[in-house]
Amino acid sequence: MDTPIGSQAQLKLMIVDDSNIIRRRIERSQQIARLEVVGAAGNGRDAVDLFRRTQPDVVTMDLTMPEMDGIECVQQLVALNPKVLILVVSALADKATAVEAIEKGANGFLCKPFTDRQLNEALAELLGEA
Amino acid sequence: MLKEAEIRTFIDGTTNYFETTGQQAASVGSPYLVTDGKPGSYEYTGVIGISGARKGIVYFTAPRGMLTVLLMRMQETDWSEETIKDLVGEVANTISGNARRDFGKNFVISVPTVIAHDPDKVTAPHPRAYVIPINWRAHSAKLVVCLE
Numbered sequence: 001m002d003t004p005i006g007s008q009a010q011l012k013l014m015i016v017d018d019s020n021i022i023r024r025r026i027e028r029s030q031q032i033a034r035l036e037v038v039g040a041a042g043n044g045r046d047a048v049d050l051f052r053r054t055q056p057d058v059v060t061m062d063l064t065m066p067e068m069d070g071i072e073c074v075q076q077l078v079a080l081n082p083k084v085l086i087l088v089v090s091a092l093a094d095k096a097t098a099v100e101a102i103e104k105g106a107n108g109f110l111c112k113p114f115t116d117r118q119l120n121e122a123l124a125e126l127l128g129e130a
Numbered sequence: 131m132l133k134e135a136e137i138r139t140f141i142d143g144t145t146n147y148f149e150t151t152g153q154q155a156a157s158v159g160s161p162y163l164v165t166d167g168k169p170g171s172y173e174y175t176g177v178i179g180i181s182g183a184r185k186g187i188v189y190f191t192a193p194r195g196m197l198t199v200l201l202m203r204m205q206e207t208d209w210s211e212e213t214i215k216d217l218v219g220e221v222a223n224t225i226s227g228n229a230r231r232d233f234g235k236n237f238v239i240s241v242p243t244v245i246a247h248d249p250d251k252v253t254a255p256h257p258r259a260y261v262i263p264i265n266w267r268a269h270s271a272k273l274v275v276c277l278e
Contacts (some may be wrong), residue, residue, distance in 0.1 A: 019216050019220045020213065020216050021201070021204065021206060021213060021216050021217055021220060022220060024206065024208075025204055025205070025206070028205060029205075064223060064227065064239060064241055066241050090227065091224040091225075091227025092239075093227060093228045093229075093230050093231035094230035094231055094233075094234055094235050096234070097230065111228070112224045112228075113146065113147050113150040113151045113224055115150055
């Protein structure tokens with residue numbers, strides 16, 4: 001039986017961003033106790049490979065990346081697992097991009113730059129814990 | 131050519147970046163126009179190519195000292211050359227991406243290109259560029275906006 005996402009089970013988190021600083025910062029700053037980081041990728045293509053191997057429940061996703069951008073990656077991850085929860089973390093601040101990301105299957109949007117508090121609030125909201 | 135409101139967009143993006151990430155507001159000087167294609171640069175420069183409805187570049191350029199303090203404020207303990215270059219690109223990417231709030235989705239930004247220790251390589255594609263001076267914790271930096 002599938003574990004409901006709103007329960008207190010441990011969840012696997014994958015971080016996708018072309019900036020190593022941002023990948024490390026998200027890993028360091030996220031305070032959701034039941035999230036365990038299982039991997040990080042620097043572009044969409046690597047993220048799809050890592051996703052297949054680690055099968056995360058939750059993903060933070062940058063949009064502007066080399067190789068494969070975040071919107072394309074969101075589509076591919078959702079095709080692999082429609083239940084994955086994706087928080088887009090991007091500097092692209094226009095409404096149309098946020099709407100497109102949601103339409104392609106993302107579940108939330110956090111605009112860079114962000115504070116630790118904003119990151120944790122966005123993750124909590126994504127998990128239905130806000 | 132940039133309108134006053136468009137310059138304000140980049141000033142606001144810069145102010146917001148330092149306030150949020152650096153946890154201390156930056157003082158932004160009066161923007162000025164250079165017309166010789168040489169807006170100048172510091173030790174590290176993150177360049178974003180702009181395409182779509184507008185064409186040109188936006189770059190953020192700063193000395194290592196400022197970037198190191200920014201890393202400290204982010205609780206980052208790796209201050210290596212690679213990390214400094216990563217940061218300068220990320221600042222340029224964030225300020226440029228935030229500009230889409232006003233410029234819209236057709237303000238298309240590239241991934242950052244980073245130039246380090248070679249100011250002669252930092253060139254503007256057009257003679258006219260706006261320079262936004264930034265002062266933060268005794269360090270100076272610049273945001274340069276060069277758009278058709």
